[in-house]
Amino acid sequence: MNDAAASPRPLRVLLVEDTPDDALLLMRALAKGGFAPEHVRVDTAAAMREALDAGAWDIVISDYSLPEFSAFQALEMTKRHDPDLPFVIVSGNIGEDVAVGAMRAGAQDYLLKHNLKRLAPAVARELDDAASRRNRLAAEKALREQRNRLDGILNALGDIVWSVSLPDMRVEHLNPAAEYILGHPLDSLMQGLKFWQKEIIHPGDRDRMRDYLRNTIRSGANSAEYRIVRPDGTIRWLFDRSRLIADEQGRPLRVDGVASDITRHKESQELLYRAAHHDALTGLPNRKLMQERLRQGLARQAREGGALALMLIDIDRFKTINDSLGHKAGDGMLCQVAERIAGCLREGDTVARLGGDEFIVVLPDVADEAGAAAVAQKLTAVLAPAMRVDGHTIHCTASFGIALSPRDGKDVESLLKNADTAMYAAKRAGRNAHRFYAAEMNAAAARLLELENALRGALDRREFEVHYQPQVDLARDGAVCGFEALLRWRHPERGLVPPSEFIPLAEETGLIVPIGEWVLGEACRQAKTWVEQYDPGLRMAVNLSARQFAQSGLAQTIAATLAASGLPAHNLELELTESMIMQDPDQSGRVLADLKAMGITLAVDDFGTGYSSLAYLRRFPIDVLKIDRSFVSDLVSNPDDAAICTSIIAMAHSLRLKVVAEGVETGGQLGFLAQRGCDHAQGYLIGKPLPPADAAALLGKAGAPLRHMRAADAGMRTLLLVDDDAYIRAALQRLLQRDGYRILAARDAAEAFDLLAANRIGVIVADQRMPGMSGAEFLGHVKELHPDTVRIMLSGDTAPQSVIDSINAGAVYRYVTKPWDDEQLRAIVREAFGREALQRENTQLSLQYRNACARLAELEAALQGDAERPSRPRGKAKVRLAGTAP
Numbered sequence: 068m069n070d071a072a073a074s075p076r077p078l079r080v081l082l083v084e085d086t087p088d089d090a091l092l093l094m095r096a097l098a099k100g101g102f103a104p105e106h107v108r109v110d111t112a113a114a115m116r117e118a119l120d121a122g123a124w125d126i127v128i129s130d131y132s133l134p135e136f137s138a139f140q141a142l143e144m145t146k147r148h149d150p151d152l153p154f155v156i157v158s159g160n161i162g163e164d165v166a167v168g169a170m171r172a173g174a175q176d177y178l179l180k181h182n183l184k185r186l187a188p189a190v191a192r193e194l195d196d197a198a199s200r201r202n203r204l205a206a207e208k209a210l211r212e213q214r215n216r217l218d219g220i221l222n223a224l225g226d227i228v229w230s231v232s233l234p235d236m237r238v239e240h241l242n243p244a245a246e247y248i249l250g251h252p253l254d255s256l257m258q259g260l261k262f263w264q265k266e267i268i269h270p271g272d273r274d275r276m277r278d279y280l281r282n283t284i285r286s287g288a289n290s291a292e293y294r295i296v297r298p299d300g301t302i303r304w305l306f307d308r309s310r311l312i313a314d315e316q317g318r319p320l321r322v323d324g325v326a327s328d329i330t331r332h333k334e335s336q337e338l339l340y341r342a343a344h345h346d347a348l349t350g351l352p353n354r355k356l357m358q359e360r361l362r363q364g365l366a367r368q369a370r371e372g373g374a375l376a377l378m379l380i381d382i383d384r385f386k387t388i389n390d391s392l393g394h395k396a397g398d399g400m401l402c403q404v405a406e407r408i409a410g411c412l413r414e415g416d417t418v419a420r421l422g423g424d425e426f427i428v429v430l431p432d433v434a435d436e437a438g439a440a441a442v443a444q445k446l447t448a449v450l451a452p453a454m455r456v457d458g459h460t461i462h463c464t465a466s467f468g469i470a471l472s473p474r475d476g477k478d479v480e481s482l483l484k485n486a487d488t489a490m491y492a493a494k495r496a497g498r499n500a501h502r503f504y505a506a507e508m509n510a511a512a513a514r515l516l517e518l519e520n521a522l523r524g525a526l527d528r529r530e531f532e533v534h535y536q537p538q539v540d541l542a543r544d545g546a547v548c549g550f551e552a553l554l555r556w557r558h559p560e561r562g563l564v565p566p567s568e569f570i571p572l573a574e575e576t577g578l579i580v581p582i583g584e585w586v587l588g589e590a591c592r593q594a595k596t597w598v599e600q601y602d603p604g605l606r607m608a609v610n611l612s613a614r615q616f617a618q619s620g621l622a623q624t625i626a627a628t629l630a631a632s633g634l635p636a637h638n639l640e641l642e643l644t645e646s647m648i649m650q651d652p653d654q655s656g657r658v659l660a661d662l663k664a665m666g667i668t669l670a671v672d673d674f675g676t677g678y679s680s681l682a683y684l685r686r687f688p689i690d691v692l693k694i695d696r697s698f699v700s701d702l703v704s705n706p707d708d709a710a711i712c713t714s715i716i717a718m719a720h721s722l723r724l725k726v727v728a729e730g731v732e733t734g735g736q737l738g739f740l741a742q743r744g745c746d747h748a749q750g751y752l753i754g755k756p757l758p759p760a761d762a763a764a765l766l767g768k769a770g771a772p773l774r775h776m777r778a779a780d781a782g783m784r785t786l787l788l789v790d791d792d793a794y795i796r797a798a799l800q801r802l803l804q805r806d807g808y809r810i811l812a813a814r815d816a817a818e819a820f821d822l823l824a825a826n827r828i829g830v831i832v833a834d835q836r837m838p839g840m841s842g843a844e845f846l847g848h849v850k851e852l853h854p855d856t857v858r859i860m861l862s863g864d865t866a867p868q869s870v871i872d873s874i875n876a877g878a879v880y881r882y883v884t885k886p887w888d889d890e891q892l893r894a895i896v897r898e899a900f901g902r903e904a905l906q907r908e909n910t911q912l913s914l915q916y917r918n919a920c921a922r923l924a925e926l927e928a929a930l931q932g933d934a935e936r937p938s939r940p941r942g943k944a945k946v947r948l949a950g951t952a953p
Contacts, residue, residue: 075103078190081118083129083141085110092183093128093157100187111135112144119148126190131158131165139172146173151200153193157186227305227326231280233319236260248305248328250297269294269302283309283322292329304333346420348398349405357419357427361479364431365472376439378428379468379486380408380446383498385424390650392459399456404463407449411442427483436471436503443467443501466493467501475504519572521558526582530557533589534756537765538608538727538749541741547765548747549606549640552590553756554582579612584624591632591639593759598638601766606668608640613647622661629665636666640691644672648687656687663688670727674715684722692719696730696750703735703824704817706851713743720744738825784900785809785826789819789833789845790861795885799832802889803896816840816848823849828856829903830896832883835862847878855906857899861885 078097084090090108097104107122109115110133118124127145129138138156145154156169156177166177175193178185227248230240238257246253249267256262260280268276272293283289290308297303309324344356352360361377368375382404389397401424408418408426417429428446433439447465454461468490476482489504496502525531535550556564573579587609594607615621629636641662648655648671659669670691671684684692694715702708712728719726728740731750740748754765786808790796796812804810811826813819815837822828831849835842846858858878863885874882880902881895 076101076191078102078104078194079122079125080104080106081115081122081124081127082106082108083110083115083127083133083136083138084108085130085133085136089130089180092180093186096183096186097190100191102187102190112140115141115144119144124152125194126153126155128155128157128190131156131161131169138169138174142169142172142174151197151204153190153197155186155189155193157183225328228324229326230321230323231260232321233284236280239321245326248303248326249295250299250301267295269296279307280309280322283324284311284319287311303328303330305329349402349420351405351409351426352417352419354419354421354427357417357421357429358479360417361429361482364429365477365479367431368472369477374433374435374474375472376428376430376433376442377470377472377482377486378430378439378443378501379470379483379490380426380428380465381468381490381494382424383464383466383494387646388461391646392457392461396457396459396461400454400461400463403454403456404450404465408446411445411449427486433471436469439469439471439503440501443469447499447501464499466490466498468493468504469501470504518564518569519576522556522569522572522576522578525556525558526578526585528559530559531555531582531585532557532758533586533593534758535590535593535762536749536756537754537762538606538747539753540747541737541745545737545748545753548602548604549608550594550762551608551610551642551749551756552586552593554586555756574612574614577614579614580618583610583612583615584628587625588628588632591628591634594638595632595634597763597766598634601763604638605766606638606640607634608642608670610642610672611647613644613650616643616647616655616658617650621658622665625662625667626665637668640668640670642670642672642693645674652686659687659689673729684718684724689724691725691727693727693729693749694745699728699730699736699740699750700732703733703739703852704820704848706848709739709852712740712745716740716743716745733821733824735821735824739823742824742827784830785811785828786896787819787822787826787828787831788812789814789816789831789837789842791815791834791837795834803893806893806897808896808900816845819845820848820852823853823856828853830857830859830899832859832861832896835860843878850878855903857903857906859883859895859899861887 075098080094080097082090082093084093087108090106094104094106107118109118112135115136127141129141131138138158142154142156145152150173153175154173156166156174157180158177159180161169161177161179169177175196176189178189224242224244227245228240228242229238229245231237232239236259238259241253241256243253245256249256251267255266264273264277276291276293279289279291288308288310290306292304292306294302294304305326306329307324307326309322311319312321312323313319341350344353344359345351346353364375382401385397385400388400401420405418405420405426408428412418412428412430415431417427419427419429421427428442430439430442433442446467450463450465454463468486468488470476470482470486470489472482475485485504489502493500493502532555534553534555536553537547538549538551539545540548554566554570556566556569558564570579573582590607590609594605598605611621618624625639625641629639648659662669668690669688670693671689672693673695674692692715694712698708698711698715700708702712716726725746727747727749728736728745729749731737731740731748731752733752736750737748737752754762757765784807786803788796788799788803788810789812790799791814793814796814800810800812811822811828813822816839819831819833823831831846833842833846837845842860842862846860849856849858857880860874860879860882861884862882880899883892883895
């Protein structure tokens with residue numbers, strides 16, 4: 068008997084079989100074949116999973132088909148558990164196609180149950196193969212671990228170690244550090260020196276490094292600094308040292324070398340250079356580097372001819388942005404400006420930051436003024452889109468001064484000086500513009516200096532005057548209720564100097580402080596006289612400059628002025644801008660509280676152009692809002708401006724503030740504001756700024772135009788006819804005046820808007836075809852501007868699409884075709900007036916309801932406050948909305 072028969076081979080079998088008898092047969096066959104099998108039988112996926120996790124198996128033998136399971140499922144589970152665990156399929160009916168599929172899926176063998184003689188040899192073979200696979204994998208693992216240890220040692224060397232054989236120049240050795248530093252796989256790097264020249268060495272260093280090895284062979288040793296380009300595009304610096312290796316007879320064998328990565332060293336050098344030559348905030352070249360490049364450009368121009376342009380760029384109103392939004396927002400804005408400018412320039416151009424909000428652009432190859440102007444226009448356009456900085460939306464403009472070399476200077480200092488002169492000319496021209504230097508600008512700068520010198524002595528020479536622009540009370544039929552004091556300078560040679568010329572100069576030099584104090588004193592003395600002679604409630608409005616408002620002791624100065632003039636404090640109104648108040652809100656609050664405690668009226672000038680925030684209106688003791696003239700100019704025809712004005716009036720009244728509209732120049736504007744409840748109006752329609760004697764002549768007179776407007780509206784049903792055909796207007800007027808309407812007529816939309824603003828119009832009959840603006844478009848605007856007015860369309864077309872759209876949008880109440888039926892049109896107009904009366908009544912009721920609710924809320928708040936303060940003596944509740952005067 069052989070050894071196998073004497074010592075059966077142990078075998079742990081996981082048997083996937085649903086029939087116990089078949090399982091017994093399989094175990095007997097294995098025993099006959101020299102095994103001592105131990106098995107666990109499973110016939111479900113759950114049992115299979117549990118058995119795989121529980122034991123260490125030598126082999127899996129599986130029936131092909133089971134009631135709740137299959138050999139393929141068992142095979143998949145086995146391979147997931149242990150890919151090297153042998154798997155044999157034994158079945159009574161497996162076909163050849165199925166068997167081939169099983170082998171492809173990972174089974175090691177398949178047998179038929181009627182031929183179990185093959186089972187033991189097949190199992191022995193698969194066990195041996197599995198053992199061989201495991202041994203091989205273990206050996207490979209050990210080899211990999213040894214190789215990893217060696218690679219770790221080589222990788223610990225941070226430098227590249229290389230060797231090139233001679234004379235064939237073949238790369239014989241590279242350590243793994245080469246792959247790490249160069250970014251290419253070692254296989255690629257071993258291809259040869261041509262690969263290095265083409266793929267690795269920086270194009271700017273290839274010519275110099277091409278002969279590096281040959282120089283090493285000639286001299287015996289060599290070194291060089293050069294750049295390499297990694298596959299991701301990053302650039303690194305290497306310092307390479309090489310030495311020739313020769314045999315005993317001196318014949319060259321190879322060149323060995325070590326290359327060190329010196330990128331950090333180079334970057335440190337670059338950082339030091341950048342710190343000395345670049346702006347820390349924007350990263351742009353600084354003044355020093357700009358001057359170096361400008362000198363280089365001028366030297367090249369002197370050799371080769373042509374022109375060079377120097378452009379000085381100054382951000383408009385940057386101080387306001389910095390002061391109001393903070394330095395963080397200002398710095399963020401400067402970074403975006405730098406990025407936008409740099410993105411527009413050519414590779415050879417230079418943009419530098421001089422400091423603050425000034426930038427310099429050097430254009431070395433510019434043909435003429437037209438080329439430089441094109442660049443300025445391009446930069447103006449790229450700065451125009453709004454910037455989002457630190458949660459704020461900022462609009463940026465800039466003023467450009469341009470000097471050309473050699474025309475405007477041949478050295479750095481001359482060009483900078485002349486570009487600066489041109490930039491200030493652009494500032495004076497209104498900003499957001501560019502100007503070229505011209506010799507005349509020096510004369511203009513001299514005149515400006517002369518004006519400044521004259522301004523310094525104007526107060527002592529009594530050259531200043533105060534003119535007074537009237538304000539009218541719209542609730543009192545336009546009676547004059549106050550004046551705004553406006554400074555004028557009568558120069559002995561130039562006559563009246565426009566305020567736009569000398570006021571900014573006075574602000575810049577600080578002269579505005581003593582001048583402003585003088586204006587305040589003159590205005591208070593004049594107001595005292597008018598209060599005594601004409602109206603005890605007359606108000607005198609005086610503007611405070613930003614410098615005045617920032618002066619310490621402002622309240623004491625104003626109190627002394629009032630005392631000297633004898634003017635009661637409630638007759639003085641001080642006008643401040645939103646930006647002045649918000650520069651230092653805490654300090655502003657203290658100053659305004661002191662002024663308010665004196666009884667002075669406080670007004671916000673140019674409201675709507677700055678912060679326009681309900682928060683600061685409630686925080687500070689403001690009494691009056693002055694709507695900026697930019698919103699008043701188009702309010703009769705622009706629904707957006709009309710909505711803004713209406714909203715400002717409503718908001719102000721909800722906070723118990725008065726409203727003054729500036730820039731009123733037409734009766735339509737005045738009528739619109741009066742209808743919307745605006746308290747006061749100011750503008751050239753009412754009166755221009757006048758000397759004291761002429762202004763006094765207006766006192767005591769009621770505003771006749773406003774009174775007449777209201778008298779005409781009272782109790783009248785007003786109809787507006789809009790048609791560019793005079794014959795049709797006359798025919799409509801003859802027809803409809805029978806019904807007793809007050810009829811107004813307009814040729815086009817522009818005239819109609821003015822009439823709508825100045826009159827309470829109940830019904831409009833408008834033609835569809837009109838010049839400038841169609842009837843449908845006109846009535847659409849009327850719907851937004853005057854929603855209570857009933858709108859009728861008259862047209863010769865048969866229901867054009869624009870009219871249908873207007874009807875659907877609610878802009879047109881009724882549509883009548885030409886020629887019309889007289890009685891039908893009269894009936895439609897009568898019906899429209901009935902609808903208009905109902906709409907106005909509903910509007911009034913809604914307004915009364917809102918006012919009652921607001922009043923009720925005030926009373927409830929006051930009562931709640933009393934309830935929370937039980938120790939307070941009982942009495943009448945005093946109710947005041949936040950942000951209003953006590």
